[in-house]
Amino acid sequence: MATVLGSGLAMLDSTVVNVALPHIGHDLSADLAGLQWTSTGYTLTLAALILLGGSLGDRYGRRKVFLIGVVWFAVASALCGVAPSMPVLIAARLLQGVGGALLTPGSLALIQSTYHPDDRARAIGAWSGLGGVATAIGPFVGGWLVDAASWRFVFYLNLPLAAAVVIVALRYVPESRDTTAQGFDIPGAVLGALGLAGITYALVEAPEKGGSPVVLGAAVAGVLALVAFVLVERRSRHPMMPPDLFRSTTFSAVNAVTFMVYAALGGMIFFLVLQLQTVSGFSALAAGIALLPFTVLMLLLSATSGSIAQKIGPRPQLIIGPLVAAVGALLLLRVGPDANYWTDVLPGVLLVGLGMTTLVAPLTSTVLAAVATRHAGVASGVNNAVARAASLLAVAALPLVAGLSGAAYKQPTAFSHGYRIAMVVCAGLFLLGTVLSALLVRRPAEVPTERVPERHVCCEVSGPPIEVGRPAGTARSEPAGTSAD
Structure with missing residues (x-):
């Protein structure tokens, strides 16, 4: 409960705020750059500091750093809610990202370090599935709050959730840390x-x-x-980002695919939500619900996609997934004035959702399979940071590419023209992901082999295992509550 609600804070905030952007811009008299900073400010500090946040948790205590992140996030959310101007809101969003960088890596690390290995897979599955629910309901809840009350309640929503996390974590979550953790x-x-x-x-x-x-x-x-x-x-x-990881061709290639795909996705969602409200006349709630099928598909089919990739290898899905998403992005060019949801919006959203569902699970598994096991945590963190940086840069760059600035998001004709350019660029980024996968990802993924020094090798004999290299007379150390073989 603590880890799901904690990571759900970060997931929820990244989706609900997009739905509220037009209302924020109207209330605070913001230009398009202000809306970009409202979205990118959070992602900027989150992407830049998320690897450092994981290291701090390993060193000083995962629960401690996780809780600091939750409280920090809640305080920053309150500042966002009372922000009287765009500069204050942007500064608070930057602070929110710092809190997110502290709590996000800690949520999974707490499960990894707390649960027995036999229960860990089920716990991670529950964490992932329920976190997906938080992402799915984000646009719906955000749209409802914006229409029923105010965009400020999008941020106030984080306060009771954060309080629940703190209470549960202090009472039920044990502390853990890595005693071998090195410097920062x-x-x-x-x-x-x-x-x-x-x-x-x-x-x-x-x-x-x-x-x-x-x-x-x-x-x-x-x-x-x-x-x-x-x-x-x-x-x-x-x-924080070991260069040795990128000596693996597969690891480098998959992170390049990650960058293209998540840049396309981040830019597409930013523009689509604005287009639906500014040009098509959708309410905030309707715009939020419009994106719901995308997340539901990922929630329901991601496990199946991972199973298929395990049988046939990741390459086919890494080629097909971005290609399907590119077709979906092109279909979203149909979204314009008086757009019909069922014929103009839903087909594109479904195809983008199917494409992302097809590729995300094999993308993650290939990243982990391409490095030595001891680097799995760092590799996952690097891939996460790459995805967030890609979304950050896409939201920052696409308005420039589309020729949009100032109050253009309030002018339906001007914004619609820029929207079409942005959707074509997003489709192109998805296609680049397909090309990179076809050229650089091979099956099987390369898995680095590590030579284990002889003094650590265990020799199997009839009887208790003999651990070569252990000084005579020393006992084998066992964690509390376990027994040696």
Whole structure:
């Protein structure tokens, strides 16, 4: 309950806010850049700090850092709810992302460290499924709150949920930590955040400010920070994004596919929700419900997709999935003035949902299979960060590509033209995912082999196992409540 509600906070917030964007813009007199920052501010700090958040939990206690993240997230949500202006709202959204970066990795790590191995798979399955429910109901709840009360209640909703998490976690969740955890990659975290921030600022502000010194300076500073990030990661003793992982062709290829697919998805959802409300005349609730089939498909069919990938290998689904999603994005070009949900919206949403359902499970399993087991946690975190960074950059860049700026989202004709350009670009990004999968992903996925030093090898003999290399007279250490073979 604690981990599902905790991770559900982050999932819910990333969906409900999109539905509320037009109302936020109207109430706070925001331009399109303000709406972009409302969406990207949260994703920026979350993507930049999520790997550091996992490391902090391992070192100082997973429950402690998880709870700090939940409380931080709740306080930032309250600030969002009372924000009197766009600058205050954007600053609060940045703070929300920091809280999300602390609680998100801790939610799964707590299950991994607390449950017995025999029960762990079922616990993770419940966590994943119920987390999917939180994502599914997000647009519906957000739309209802916006129409029935105010967009501010989208943020107030987090407060009782966070209180429930704190109460349950303090009473029932044991503390755990990694006693072998090493140092932190603070320089890497700072440079990664600065790099993403600089590039995002340049992309968001370029439509209004053009090639001004501030925009160009931010772009150059962002690129230099990311270059420095790569150099620091190569020299760091404890890198947050170990360069060795990318020596695997499969790992690099699948993360490239992840970037393309999630950039397309993030940009598509941002534009579709605005198009439905600004151009098609949908209410916030109707716009939220319009996206519901997408999430329901992922919730119901993801496990089946994973089973199929296990039998036939990931490559076919990584090729077909983005291709189906690309067709769905092109079908969404039909969404315009007086759009009919059943004929203009639903077919595209269903195909994008089917495409993502087809590819997400094999995408995740291939990332984990492409690295050594000891790197599984870091590999999953890197893939998560890549997905969020892709969505961040897509929402920042697509309005520039589509020629939208200022109050264009309030002008149906101008926004509809930009929407069509954005949907074509999103379809192209999905197709790039298909091409990369076809060219670079092979079956079976390469799994690095590790040479185990002889002093750690266990020799099987008739009788108790002999552990070679253990000093004479030392006892085998067992966790409390377990027994040795």
